[in-house]
Structure formats: C-alpha cells, structure tokens
Amino acid sequence: MIAFLQACANGLLTGALYALIGMGLALIFGVQRIVNFAHGAFLMVGMYATFLLFDKLNINPYYGFMAAGVLLFTFGYLLYWVLIKPVQNKSPFMQILMTTGIALILTDGAQLIFGADYHQTNIELINRTLRYGPFSLNAASLLSFGIAGVLIVALTMFVRRNLTGQALRAIAQNPEVAPLMGINVLRIQGLSFALGTGLAGLAGGLLLPALYLFPGVGEDYTTKAFVIVVLGGMGSIEGAALGGLLLGVAESLTSLYVGNQWALVVDFALFLLVLSFKPSGIFGRQRA
Amino acid sequence: MKGLRSWQLWAVLGIAAACASVPLYVRNDYLLQVLFRIALFSALGLAWNLVGGYAGQLSLGHVAFFGVGAYGLAIFTDLGVPRWISMLLAAGAATLLAAIIGRIVFRLRGPYFTLATIAAGEVLRLMATNLKITGGAIGLTTPALFSGQLFWKWFYLAAIGLALITLIINYRVSRSRFGYYLMAIREDEETARAVGIDSLRCKLQSLLLSAFLTALAGALYGSAFQFIIPDSVLALDTSVQIAIITMLGGAGTLLGPVIGAVVLLSASELFKNQFKESHLLIYGILIVAVVLFMPEGIVGALQHLFRRRTKPPDVAAGIAPGGRDLSGSGTPRRS
Numbered sequence: 001m002i003a004f005l006q007a008c009a010n011g012l013l014t015g016a017l018y019a020l021i022g023m024g025l026a027l028i029f030g031v032q033r034i035v036n037f038a039h040g041a042f043l044m045v046g047m048y049a050t051f052l053l054f055d056k057l058n059i060n061p062y063y064g065f066m067a068a069g070v071l072l073f074t075f076g077y078l079l080y081w082v083l084i085k086p087v088q089n090k091s092p093f094m095q096i097l098m099t100t101g102i103a104l105i106l107t108d109g110a111q112l113i114f115g116a117d118y119h120q121t122n123i124e125l126i127n128r129t130l131r132y133g134p135f136s137l138n139a140a141s142l143l144s145f146g147i148a149g150v151l152i153v154a155l156t157m158f159v160r161r162n163l164t165g166q167a168l169r170a171i172a173q174n175p176e177v178a179p180l181m182g183i184n185v186l187r188i189q190g191l192s193f194a195l196g197t198g199l200a201g202l203a204g205g206l207l208l209p210a211l212y213l214f215p216g217v218g219e220d221y222t223t224k225a226f227v228i229v230v231l232g233g234m235g236s237i238e239g240a241a242l243g244g245l246l247l248g249v250a251e252s253l254t255s256l257y258v259g260n261q262w263a264l265v266v267d268f269a270l271f272l273l274v275l276s277f278k279p280s281g282i283f284g285r286q287r288a
Numbered sequence: 289m290k291g292l293r294s295w296q297l298w299a300v301l302g303i304a305a306a307c308a309s310v311p312l313y314v315r316n317d318y319l320l321q322v323l324f325r326i327a328l329f330s331a332l333g334l335a336w337n338l339v340g341g342y343a344g345q346l347s348l349g350h351v352a353f354f355g356v357g358a359y360g361l362a363i364f365t366d367l368g369v370p371r372w373i374s375m376l377l378a379a380g381a382a383t384l385l386a387a388i389i390g391r392i393v394f395r396l397r398g399p400y401f402t403l404a405t406i407a408a409g410e411v412l413r414l415m416a417t418n419l420k421i422t423g424g425a426i427g428l429t430t431p432a433l434f435s436g437q438l439f440w441k442w443f444y445l446a447a448i449g450l451a452l453i454t455l456i457i458n459y460r461v462s463r464s465r466f467g468y469y470l471m472a473i474r475e476d477e478e479t480a481r482a483v484g485i486d487s488l489r490c491k492l493q494s495l496l497l498s499a500f501l502t503a504l505a506g507a508l509y510g511s512a513f514q515f516i517i518p519d520s521v522l523a524l525d526t527s528v529q530i531a532i533i534t535m536l537g538g539a540g541t542l543l544g545p546v547i548g549a550v551v552l553l554s555a556s557e558l559f560k561n562q563f564k565e566s567h568l569l570i571y572g573i574l575i576v577a578v579v580l581f582m583p584e585g586i587v588g589a590l591q592h593l594f595r596r597r598t599k600p601p602d603v604a605a606g607i608a609p610g611g612r613d614l615s616g617s618g619t620p621r622r623s
Contacts, residue, residue: 029399035398035399035402083576083580086579086580087579090583091398092346092398092399092402093344093346094579094583095399096346096348096399096402097532097535097575097578097579098575098576098579100528100532100572100575101571101572101573101574101575101576101579102572102576103572104528104568104569104571104572104575105569105572105573105576106572107568108566108567108568108569108572109566109569111566111569112566112569219524223403223406223407223410226403230400230403259418261414261417261418262414262418264410264414265411265414265415267407268407268408268410268411269411271403271404271407272392272404272407275396275400275404276392276395
C-alpha cells in the first residue's frame with residue numbers, strides 16, 4: 001500500500017510537468033487543429049536554453065526556465081508566421097510533414113551545434129529528499145511540481161477570464177463565427193501557437209534537472225503530448241492538465257508493478273484504447 | 289504516369305537494365321553500399337506509396353514491418369529454417385501483423401491514424417528492446433543472404449530486383465479497379481463509401497501488400513548490415529524517412545518514390561561529411577522546402593510544368609491523374 005501511494009505521489013510529480021507539456025500542445029493541436037509533431041523538439045530547445053544559462057552563466061535552472069519560456073514564446077511566434085501559417089488550412093498530411101521537418105531541423109541542428117554528448121545538470125537540490133513518515137519525495141521534483149501547478153492554474157485562469165483567452169476558446173469552438181465577433185483570428189492563432197511553444201519551453205526548463213540532456217531527448221515527449229491531449233479530450237486545455245497527471249500516475253504505477261521499461265508501452269496502450277473506445281477523451285464531453 | 293505507353297515501359301526496363309549493370313563497372317564497396325541503400329529505399333518508398341500515396345493514409349509506422357522482416361529473418365533462421373524461406377516467413381509474419389494493426393488504426397482518420405501507426409511501431413521497438421527472443425538492446429546477428437567478396441554487388445542486385453517488382457506492383461495497382469478504389473478513398477472517403485466501396489477492406493488490402501514488400505526490404509537490409517538492434521531497424525526515424533522520400537518525389541505517382549530516394553539519399557550522403565551525425569538536418573530542410581514550394585512533390589511539380597506547356601487544362605477531370613494534390617481543400621475539415 002505504501003509502495004502504491006508512493007508511486008502515485010511520484011506519478012503526480014511527473015504528471016504536473018506532463019500537464020504543462022500537454023496544455024501547450026492542447027493550445028496548438030486541440031484548439032487550432034495544427035498537428036504539431038515538433039512539440040518534443042520545442043521542449044528540447046527549452047532544455048538546451050536552460051542548460052546553457054546554467055552551464056555558462058551559472059544561472060539556476062529554476063530561474064533559467066523562465067528565460068527558456070520567453071525564448072520559445074518568441075521563437076514560436078516567428079515560426080508561426082514563417083512556416084506554420086502557410087500550412088494552417090491545409091491537410092493534416094502537410095502539417096505533419098512541415099512540423100516533422102521543423103523537428104528534424106531543431107534536433108539535428110542541436111546535434112550539430114552541441115554534439116551528441118549527454119549533459120547533466122548538477123544542482124544540490126536534486127540530491128535532497130524530503131521525508132514524511134514512510135514517504136519520500138525528491139526536493140527538485142517537488143519544486144518543479146509547485147511551479148508547474150502555479151503555471152497550470154494561471155493558464156486556466158487566463159483562458160477562462162481574460163478576453164484574449166476567451167477569444168482563443170471562441171476560435172476553438174467555431175473558427176467561422178469567431179471573426180464575425182470581431183476577433184482577429186490570425187493574431188490570436190499566432191499568439192496561441194506561441195503560448196503553446198512557450199509552455200513547452202517552460203516545461204523543458206523544469207524537466208532539465210531530472211533528465212540527462214541530449215539532442216533526441218524530446219522525441220518521446222512528442223508522442224506523450226499527443227497521448228495527453230487525446231486523454232484529456234480535444235480542444236480542452238483543462239482536460240489536458242488532467243490527462244497529464246493521469247499519464248504520470250499510470251506510468252509510475254506501471255514502473256512499479258510491471259517494470260520500468262514498459263512505462264512507455266502504457267502510453268501507447270492508453271492512447272490506442274482511448275482512441276478506439278472513447279475518442280472524445282476521458283475527460284472530454286461529446287461534441288457534435 | 290497513368291497512361292504508361294509502351295515506350296515508357298521500355299524506358300523503365302532500359303533504366304532497370306542499366307541499374308543492374310552498374311556492378312560491372314563499379315567495384316567500390318562503399319559506392320555499392322550507397323547504391324544498395326538507394327535501391328532499397330526506392331523499394332520501401334514504392335511499397336509505402338500503396339498506402340500513403342494511392343490510398344492517402346499517412347502511415348508513420350512502416351518501420352514495424354521493416355523490423356519484423358529483419359528480426360524474422362534472424363529468428364527463423366536461428367530455428368533452423370533455410371535463409372530464403374525465413375525471409376518469406378518473416379514477410380508473412382509482417383503481413384499478419386499488418387492485418388492486426390490495420391484493424392485498429394484504419395478506424396481512425398487523419399492525424400489520429402498517423403499517431404496510431406507511430407504508436408504501433410514504437411510498441412514493437414519497445415518490445416524488441418525488452419524481450420529475450422529479440423536479444424534486447426544488444427540485438428541479433430543476421431544470417432548472410434549473400435556472402436563472399438562481392439556480397440555488396442549481390443545485395444545491390446537484390447534490392448534493384450525488389451524495387452522493380454514493387455514498381456510493377458504499383459503500376460498494376462494504379463491501373464486496376466482496386467487502385468481506383470484506393471484513390472477514391474484518398475480523395476473523399478465518405479463519398480467512396482457512399483458509392484459502395486468497402487473502404488476498410490481496401491485500405492487493409494493495400495496495407496497487407498505494402499507490409500509484405502516492406503518486410504522483404506527489411507530482411508535484405510538486416511542481412512546486409514549483419515546485425516540488427518531495435519534502434520537500427522525499428523526506429524521511428526526510418527518510418528519518417530520512408531514517408532518523406534515518397535512525399536518528396538511525389539506520393540501517388542509511379543516514379544516519385546524512386547526519384548525521392550535518389551535525391552534524398554544522395555543529398556544526405558553528400559552532406560554526411562559536413563554534418564556527420566546530423567545528416568537528417570538536410571532532410572528537415574528539404575521537407576520544409578517541399579511543403580512550402582512544391583506540395584505535390586518533384587514529379588507532381590514537373591507534371592504541372594509539363595502539362596501547362598503542352599496542352600490546355602483538362603476541365604472534365606474525374607479523379608486527378610498522377611500527382612496527388614496534397615494541399616487539401618481551402619476549408620479545414622473539423623471533426
């Protein structure tokens with residue numbers, strides 16, 4: 001029982017970061033239907049940015065992640081206008097090709113610049129564990145969890161309350177009527193793409209201390225992000241947050257009971273099951 | 289390419305004969321190895337074309353069949369089956385796998401289909417990494433289908449043969465009722481079903497055929513490089529590479545995959561010295577350029593150019609011949 005609860009707790013800690021990644025993709029794929037196969041690559045860029053700040057300027061990743069977020073936001077905004085907008089209204093086929101191309105350029109570009117070596121971010125926080133009775137939690141993961149939690153709440157508030165956030169949801173619900181309501185669709189879509197990549201950057205920065213960094217580090221996260229969005233229900237940003245937490249716990253429990261190496265298989269199994277039996281997502285409402 | 293006149297057939301045969309005679313004057317192993325990969329990826333692109341080109345289903349899971357071909361060859365031979373029969377058995381196993389995977393993934397559309405095919409391929413890679421029979425991350429040694437000093441020559445010839453067979457199958461399919469069904473599904477699946485085409489069955493059949501051919505190529509590849517690991521024959525990158533080769537050349541055209549393979553593989557080989565491990569960078573740049581500037585691929589773009597110069601536009605076109613219009617309709621379809 002203790003092992004079970006411990007695994008759940010660990011799963012939630014990872015899950016919060018998954019939620020952040022998933023919400024980023026939800027803004028891009030769920031809301032705008034841009035099939036973004038480069039999400040993991042954006043995450044990787046965020047990780048490298050945070051790592052460089054740490055390595056060269058000795059800036060703690062828990063400050064550096066914000067810079068990564070800003071960088072990826074700007075990058076995403078430019079990328080939208082140059083490469084994404086031309087394929088926005090084309091078939092998923094073309095969007096997948098375009099974003100796969102971007103992912104290849106980013107990943108192999110990173111490899112060209114930084115080499116294929118693995119890097120580790122040594123901060124003292126990573127070796128500290130907090131104990132409470134029989135349970136123990138890694139301090140760094142807990143901090144990431146806290147920051148991710150704040151960001152998730154902030155984003156949810158933004159989407160619900162803020163006028164721009166509401167415009168964003170309006171476009172998600174009906175892209176034909178939204179412009180009639182005086183919404184500048186292109187501007188909002190550019191913004192929401194940039195927000196999505198910015199979130200990937202933030203999540204990358206927060207993930208950095210827990211992972212070994214190498215150019216291909218983001219690849220698994222692209223598929224994970226899609227699993228999360230599908231779990232949460234297309235078009236729902238809050239759903240993606242829940243989907244992320246759920247995936248974190250599911251992976252953690254699989255590691256405990258079946259074996260570490262099968263955790264990734266669970267991602268895909270969940271994905272295929274949800275798509276086959278409840279395509280609107282576990283937390284999604286059926287839409288006409 | 290639809291109206292393949294007899295002179296064109298002779299031209300293809302002539303080119304094939306020219307390709308087959310290459311080992312007569314090329315004796316450099318490195319060059320033969322590069323040519324082997326170009327021929328092999330032509331075959332892979334052509335096999336993928338059946339599903340991704342004619343039926344318009346963007347599969348990024350073809351590496352699953354490729355991997356089963358390679359692993360199947362190693363495992364069946366290990367069990368005492370003669371090599372060439374193992375190769376066929378492996379292709380049979382891949383076809384069986386395609387029947388199972390197809391039933392799941394073909395119920396999904398658009399990006400979900402693509403994601404599900406990725407998931408299928410990745411599950412296989414993870415299984416191969418973790419199971420004992422596949423040798424885990426260390427992998428397996430594969431039996432040599434050809435040996436001796438001139439083995440690259442024979443592998444190259446086998447790959448050319450496979451590419452030619454796959455090309456002929458593509459040609460037959462593109463002119464058959466079955467092929468028209470596939471193209472109808474690609475253009476508009478709802479309408480195709482409405483006129484009585486069993487779309488699930490047609491898509492499944494195209495996948496079975498494609499999987500069989502892909503597995504043969506996988507077995508050749510595995511055997512040529514003598515040992516296989518999950519990251520070499522079951523990597524997502526290979527699926528992407530196969531799809532991109534076909535899209536670059538022109539999906540749904542006969543010569544597109546071949547042209548794509550020649551262009552992409554020679555480009556990546558040329559840039560390999562500059563970029564070393566990062567040779568996929570050139571793929572990325574080419575894909576982005578193709579999507580922006582010639583969404584119908586090289587062959588599609590050439591056909592446009594050619595058609596515009598020679599004859600007035602064909603107004604009463606039913607299913608657009610040749611190059612597929614990948615740009616999609618102006619209005620996004622929403623689910």
